[in-house]
Amino acid sequence: MVPFGAYVVVFLIIPTLVVVIGAFGANPEDGGGATLENIKALGNRQVVDAFVFSVSLSAGSALIGAVLGALLAYAVATAKPDGMLRRLVTSACAVLAQFGGVTLAFAFYATIGLTGFVTVYLADHYDVNIFSGGVWLFELPGLTLVYTYFQIPLMVIVFLPALDGIRPQWREAAESLGGSTWQYWRLVGGPLLAPAFLGSTLLLFANAFSAYATAAALVSQGAPIVPLQIRNALTSEVLLGQENVGKALALGMVVVVAVVMWLYALLQRRTSRWLG
Amino acid sequence: MNAARRRKQRLFRWTVLVVLGVFFLLPLYAMLEFTTRAPDGRTAEVWKTLLDWRQIQEDYPDLSAGVVYSLEQAALTALLMLVLLVPTMVWVRLRLPWLRRPLEFLCLLPLTIPAIVLVVGLAPVYAWVTYFVGGSSLTLTFAYVVLVLPFAYRALDAGLSAIDVKTLSEAARSLGAGWGTVLWRVVLPNIRSAVLSAAFLSVALVLGEFTIASLLNRENLQVAINLLGKSSATISVAVSLVSLVLAFVLLFALSFVGRRRRSKEAS
Numbered sequence A: 001m002v003p004f005g006a007y008v009v010v011f012l013i014i015p016t017l018v019v020v021i022g023a024f025g026a027n028p029e030d031g032g033g034a035t036l037e038n039i040k041a042l043g044n045r046q047v048v049d050a051f052v053f054s055v056s057l058s059a060g061s062a063l064i065g066a067v068l069g070a071l072l073a074y075a076v077a078t079a080k081p082d083g084m085l086r087r088l089v090t091s092a093c094a095v096l097a098q099f100g101g102v103t104l105a106f107a108f109y110a111t112i113g114l115t116g117f118v119t120v121y122l123a124d125h126y127d128v129n130i131f132s133g134g135v136w137l138f139e140l141p142g143l144t145l146v147y148t149y150f151q152i153p154l155m156v157i158v159f160l161p162a163l164d165g166i167r168p169q170w171r172e173a174a175e176s177l178g179g180s181t182w183q184y185w186r187l188v189g190g191p192l193l194a195p196a197f198l199g200s201t202l203l204l205f206a207n208a209f210s211a212y213a214t215a216a217a218l219v220s221q222g223a224p225i226v227p228l229q230i231r232n233a234l235t236s237e238v239l240l241g242q243e244n245v246g247k248a249l250a251l252g253m254v255v256v257v258a259v260v261m262w263l264y265a266l267l268q269r270r271t272s273r274w275l276g
Numbered sequence B: 001m002n003a004a005r006r007r008k009q010r011l012f013r014w015t016v017l018v019v020l021g022v023f024f025l026l027p028l029y030a031m032l033e034f035t036t037r038a039p040d041g042r043t044a045e046v047w048k049t050l051l052d053w054r055q056i057q058e059d060y061p062d063l064s065a066g067v068v069y070s071l072e073q074a075a076l077t078a079l080l081m082l083v084l085l086v087p088t089m090v091w092v093r094l095r096l097p098w099l100r101r102p103l104e105f106l107c108l109l110p111l112t113i114p115a116i117v118l119v120v121g122l123a124p125v126y127a128w129v130t131y132f133v134g135g136s137s138l139t140l141t142f143a144y145v146v147l148v149l150p151f152a153y154r155a156l157d158a159g160l161s162a163i164d165v166k167t168l169s170e171a172a173r174s175l176g177a178g179w180g181t182v183l184w185r186v187v188l189p190n191i192r193s194a195v196l197s198a199a200f201l202s203v204a205l206v207l208g209e210f211t212i213a214s215l216l217n218r219e220n221l222q223v224a225i226n227l228l229g230k231s232s233a234t235i236s237v238a239v240s241l242v243s244l245v246l247a248f249v250l251l252f253a254l255s256f257v258g259r260r261r262r263s264k265e266a267s
Helices: A002-023 A037-041 A045-077 A084-099 A101-112 A117-125 A140-164 A168-176 A181-210 A213-218 A226-235 A243-275 B003-035 B045-051 B053-059 B061-094 B097-112 B115-133 B137-162 B165-174 B179-190 B192-207 B211-215 B221-231 B233-266
Strands: none
Touching (some): A002 B061, A002 B115, A002 B137, A037 A243, A045 A140, A045 A181, A045 B003, A084 A140, A084 B003, A084 B233, A101 A117, A101 A140, A101 B233, A140 A181, A168 A181, A181 A243, A181 B115, A213 B211, A213 B221, A226 A243, A226 B115, A226 B211, A243 B097, A243 B115, B045 B053, B045 B233, B053 B061, B061 B097, B061 B137, B061 B179, B061 B221, B115 B137, B115 B211, B137 B192, B165 B179, B192 B233, B211 B221
16 A cells, blocks of 8 residues: 555656646746746647647547447447457457557558558559648648547447447337337437447547657657647757746646546446446 | 348448458558568568567667567566555455545546656656666656556456455455465455456557657667667568557457456356
């Protein structure tokens, strides 16, 4: 108990406090003390742009991932519960959801990079240049596509338990009352699954918002998303004294993720009441 | 269920699986294609190099160091996580039940703190770590234990909930067992599969970790892959592919371990 407590204080509580306090701390060169300067720096054009970009990227990839992931989860849920298909898909999803990062960036370089397999294949066989409108791989559409690759698997993992909670008897009950498939989904299945679906989407949003490695390995210039801005603030040698701005950015991220996770917990409670 | 609906469901299932299967397998195939490219046709040169560990050590010292570091970090993280978490969780269940909610909150907290934010706060802590125990890449283990806490907690909590810790430990105590014996010979064997899955999850997470290692300027597999991507792209892509496939095999095998235990309990 004591070792665990001490450990968590040193490696979890103190770092969190460092971020929170640092966000309101002035640079030592300016005499230290408390200040709101760093928080004000969040109003910078660049920072606001990064937050807007991060939020659109996270929201876009979360929505696409949630819809496609839910379809895949449903396809798996209707298969044999202990069968090979389900085992394969869930293992693959666990790997792809966690393992993203650098690996994923390279996978997409090899696929739709400038000399990627698909790029070259389309150019050779169909004379189609997928980058004729500019290299969109490093912009919002490209990053959304790459993020989808780890969002769909995550959706399968978090949404599958909710689908398993649906009892076949409910459907039979609906049918015996003369309900059609469409009516069943609109009046029974849909409303039951809605909180779980929304909750999972929020989790996907938080996941994309916190993701760093993929973008770091993919985007070498500029810092379109907040995590990359934090990297710049941390490693910048040109702008000294940016460290506390980095902490303010970090605090901003924590606030966004914390709000999302709080909503997630609310929805989770509702889901467990209905589908437990 | 009537036959028409079952047929429709099967059609739906295979459509979804095929479409998404292509989406997920295409990048993996592209990686394979990329690593076998040659000026004229195909070559297996990269894969031959990759199979020869001595050659890797010679030609890509960063990569071999990264692989070794990552494996060591993974093993240490799993071990330290279990040593810290299992006794604490058992103790809280037995003696301090009012601490359960706070403990759960604490363990799930890293989910709300993005790794990049953790790095910001960890930087000063690590200045002290470096001061006391040196700047080895193995010290990343400390941060990784925090990262795996939420997943490990959930796995272990599920395992502990499935057995009656209180009765078991009281029975053992009344027969004269000390706390160490209770933990080691009574509780642990009963939550073996939970411990296994917590450990596997930790290993998978550590092997894929990049953010903290790269920003604290330490070495591990992902950092090495990223670095290598700038000089010899084919090797780095090949290593990426191998690590993905290995992680998949690991988790796929784990899904069988879990089932065997369950079916044994059922019988």
